[in-house]
Amino acid sequence: MFVSRHTLAVAVSALTALTFAASAQAEYPEEDITYVIPFDPGGESDVTARFQEPILEEELGVNVNVTHRPGGGGAVAWSEFQNSAEADGYEIIGVNLPHIIGQPIERSDAGYETDDWKIVTFFHSTPNALIVSKDSPYETLEDLVEDAKENPEAITLGGSGTYSANHLDMLRFEKEADIDLTYIPFSGTGPLKGALEGNHVSGLFNYTMLGTEMDNVRVLAVASEERVKALPDAPTFKEQGYDIVGGAYRGVAVPADTSDEVVERLREAFATANEQIAEKQEPLGFVMEDIHGEELDELIATLREAYEPILEEAKEDD
Numbered sequence: 001m002f003v004s005r006h007t008l009a010v011a012v013s014a015l016t017a018l019t020f021a022a023s024a025q026a027e028y029p030e031e032d033i034t035y036v037i038p039f040d041p042g043g044e045s046d047v048t049a050r051f052q053e054p055i056l057e058e059e060l061g062v063n064v065n066v067t068h069r070p071g072g073g074g075a076v077a078w079s080e081f082q083n084s085a086e087a088d089g090y091e092i093i094g095v096n097l098p099h100i101i102g103q104p105i106e107r108s109d110a111g112y113e114t115d116d117w118k119i120v121t122f123f124h125s126t127p128n129a130l131i132v133s134k135d136s137p138y139e140t141l142e143d144l145v146e147d148a149k150e151n152p153e154a155i156t157l158g159g160s161g162t163y164s165a166n167h168l169d170m171l172r173f174e175k176e177a178d179i180d181l182t183y184i185p186f187s188g189t190g191p192l193k194g195a196l197e198g199n200h201v202s203g204l205f206n207y208t209m210l211g212t213e214m215d216n217v218r219v220l221a222v223a224s225e226e227r228v229k230a231l232p233d234a235p236t237f238k239e240q241g242y243d244i245v246g247g248a249y250r251g252v253a254v255p256a257d258t259s260d261e262v263v264e265r266l267r268e269a270f271a272t273a274n275e276q277i278a279e280k281q282e283p284l285g286f287v288m289e290d291i292h293g294e295e296l297d298e299l300i301a302t303l304r305e306a307y308e309p310i311l312e313e314a315k316e317d318d
Contacts, residue, residue, distance in 0.1 A: 028089055028262050032063040035252075036093040038077030040070045043160065043189030044126055044209050045094045045250055047284070051277040052270070059269040070187040073161020074099050079111025087257035089266065095119060097249040098303045102163035105304075105311045114300070118258050120266045122251035122291040122299070123274050124281065128169045128223040128244075129234065130157070132203040133196055134216040141220040141240050144203070148179035158184045158192050158201040163311065165248035169223055170205040171310050176242045207247060208285030223247055230285040249289065249299070267292055 035053070037045045049066045056064045069077035074096060085091045095117075103110040130141065138144040148155050159166030162185045170183050184201055186192055193214060195201050203220075204210060211219040212230045219234035223244045227236060237244040252270060254263060271290050278288045291299055 028265055029060050029062045031090050032065055033060065033089070034091045035064050035066045036077055036081065036091065037066060037068050038070065038074040038094060039068070039160065039188030040190035041068055042191075042193075044207055044248070044286070045096070045188075046190070047209070048124065048250065048277075048281065048286075049094065051280055052273040055273040055276050056269050059272050060265075073103065073164045073167075073185060073187070075103050075110050075112065075161075081253075082112040082116050082255070085255045087255035087259075089254055089258055089262035092120070092252050092254055092266065093117075095251050095253045096165070097122065097251075097300065098168055098246075098307050099161060099164045099248070101300065101304050102168055102307055102311055105308060106163045106315060114304075117253040117256050118263055119251055119253045119296055120263055120292065121270050122249040122289050122296065123270050124289050125247055125249045125287045126207040126209060126285060127228060127247040127287075128165060128205060129208045129211045129231070129285075130173075130203060130205055130220045131196070131211055131214070131217050132220060133199075134218055136203065136218065138203070138220060139218070141235075141237075141242075144220060145177050145179055148177070148181055152180040153182045155203070156182045156184050156201045157203050157205040158186055158195045159205045160189045160192070160207075161185055161187070163314075165246060166205045166207075168307055168310060169244055169246045171314060172244050172246070173205075173237070173242060175310075176244060212283065212285050228285050230283050249291070251291070 035049060037049055039045050053064050053066055077093060081093045100114050104114050132138050144155065157170055159170065167183055170181060174181055189206055189210065192204050192206055192210065196204055208222060208228050208231060211217065211234060219231055221237045221240060222228055222231060222234050223237050223246045225245055227234065274288050274290060281288065
């Protein structure tokens with residue numbers, strides 16, 4: 001069979017391109033990876049990253065250096081990342097839902113856009129929880145609601161960031177209960193323990209992890225469909241007549257132009273890490289996930305639809 005020089009040249013060129021692509025995929029990563037956590041040390045994102053770090057290093061064969069860049073409920077780091085990170089897979093960043101939906105909707109100067117990166121995976125979720133100290137006058141959720149009706153805005157609840165999962169579900173709770181509370185944003189979960197222990201806030205609207213970690217606290221309600229295994233005595237909001245189910249999904253993202261091969265390599269490493277750390281995280285109130293691809297897009301669309309009316313109403317009230 002006769003093969004022209006042109007046909008042979010095209011075939012060789014195609015084979016070379018495929019070989020190069022396969023080589024590039026096999027070579028990643030060759031350098032250390034920086035894993036940016038956009039919150040303070042001590043919170044859920046940091047705790048998880050510390051669990052993940054040694055497993056990621058084993059899977060990827062390079063050092064994975066966890067760093068912190070707190071501020072603006074994550075917005076400072078997310079803005080810097082979208083504006084300056086190289087699309088080579090050597091800088092990755094923790095991302096949270098619904099934060100990355102709510103902040104750009106609520107304020108035009110958030111500095112980043114919800115869709116201006118590639119999200120590798122969401123690896124876990126944590127329901128919100130309303131937590132008070134054991135010596136609080138609020139023994140039940142209804143105690144708090146009754147006091148809030150008599151003293152509008154007097155009850156202060158600390159949470160992680162503005163227009164974050166904590167903030168948005170507190171706004172939903174206000175609407176459901178027809179009360180006015182005062183939300184106090186902190187730069188992450190880490191500082192919230194000291195704020196409650198020092199009586200700087202009336203309570204916390206944060207995540208289930210604090211309810212399992214902290215001594216001398218009372219969890220008045222959890223925003224889940226069913227009681228969380230790690231907090232079997234804590235009733236859900238739904239049990240108490242408030243249709244509030246929500247919390248944070250946490251994952252990791254890379255710049256938008258990052259190759260699909262690099263994204264998949266990272267996803268596989270994070271999936272392996274998830275399998276190995278589940279036994280450490282589930283007792284802390286975490287729900288392990290592996291949300292990627294079309295399922296990830298559907299989740300973002302669903303949460304955007306759920307929270308957009310709340311955010312628009314909040315903008316009108318400001």
